[in-house]
Amino acid sequence: MTRRTRVAVASIALAGFAALLVWAFAGLPDFGSYRGPYGFVLDRIATPDRHIDNVVNATTYDIRGFDTMGEEFILFGAVLGVVLLLREEKDEDVGDAVHSDLVRAGGPLSLAVAFLVGLWIVAFGFVTPGGGFQGGVALASAVVMLFVAAGYRAWSAVGEETVLDPVEGLGAGGFVVVGLAGLASGLSFLGNFWRPGVAGTLTSGGSAPLVNWAAGIEVCAATLVLFTEFLGAYGVSLRKAQS
């Protein structure tokens, strides 16, 4: 079957699929008339019960923390797959240099600011929008500024497995340890075992901030490992282009 035939047949099939989707969505309630009940219950009880202002993060890290643990291990497994696929191609010494003075001057400054903002996003995840997942990616983006501003050799001081692998293990293992600590305190796995503090401050949420930080550290380290592997592959391509 040639490509043209395949695309034509697929277009017809996709049109039929679109019609099916529209017919299925027509049976949903109108946009805006959410019936609940879990959403309404959570909105009402999460803040008085756990003293967490951000109900979305209360759901992610406290009330449905088991779900998040599964997602974290998907992250872990996918990064493991990337490392296994790209590992043998890394090249340490690439002859790239950053030529722009503005980038070299402004890069470290933006790294510092972005790193602080990332830490703030993780820490205040229970008060304002944010949390471990977003803050972890923001932290990793801050660290990759090192590559953008200073070239590959500066980056390879941070982006190597002896630094990143323990941090990643700390995050992923820390999640399970906090869950087991919940078990050890007589509650269920990942139960909240500390006294909930004052809502709207850093001490809110009981032991859920531990889960938050574990997720943040894990996402940051996993994303950095991903960047390391891909930038290593980029280094190989630069070397090939130069030779």
Added chain:
Amino acid sequence: MTLATLVPLQSVAFALVALGAPAVVFTRDLRRLAVVNGFYGIALSLLFIVYGAPDVALSMIVVSGVAYPLVLLVAAARIQRRRGDE
């Protein structure tokens, strides 16, 4: 946000997303795709903000701002040599 201001903003957000998706699909060059995907991510974040989901909008911004362009640009460097380089 009152209901009166929300409806035009929602329509704009939906229109941007509905236009952004074919733009991403019909871009062939990988370097251009990195930028167009970034804009599509921003359009999605606007839609998520209008939905009342600031956490999801924040995660979409950080992901499509740094992580996706980096991965796509490295893939572009490996697969599609710059024209005139062969």
Added chain:
Amino acid sequence: MSFLPYAVAAWICVVGLYGIVASRNLVHLAVCLTVTQSSTYVLLLAIGYVRGGGPPIFKGVELGTTAVDPVVQALTLTDVVVSVTVVALIIALALDAHEESGTADPDQLAELSG
């Protein structure tokens, strides 16, 4: 007006699937997969939306004000971050295929054997 979100979700899903079928490059295929994935985010958040409701964050807002559903937001935000690594895995597979056979075109890759 009230069917617009679902129509947009269906449109994005079908456009992404068309991109996957008609793609000439494995990396472009992976990005079209993310477009299809984004249609699920649009749909999920549309289901959880409450008309006149604000974000489910109660700092400075008194309890009892209408807010949208937090459960679908929790699902979507972890999914957005995790899908970056999964798509990176797919792209790593594509780079590996390019290394092995010199091409990243799915049609030409399907013809190689041995």
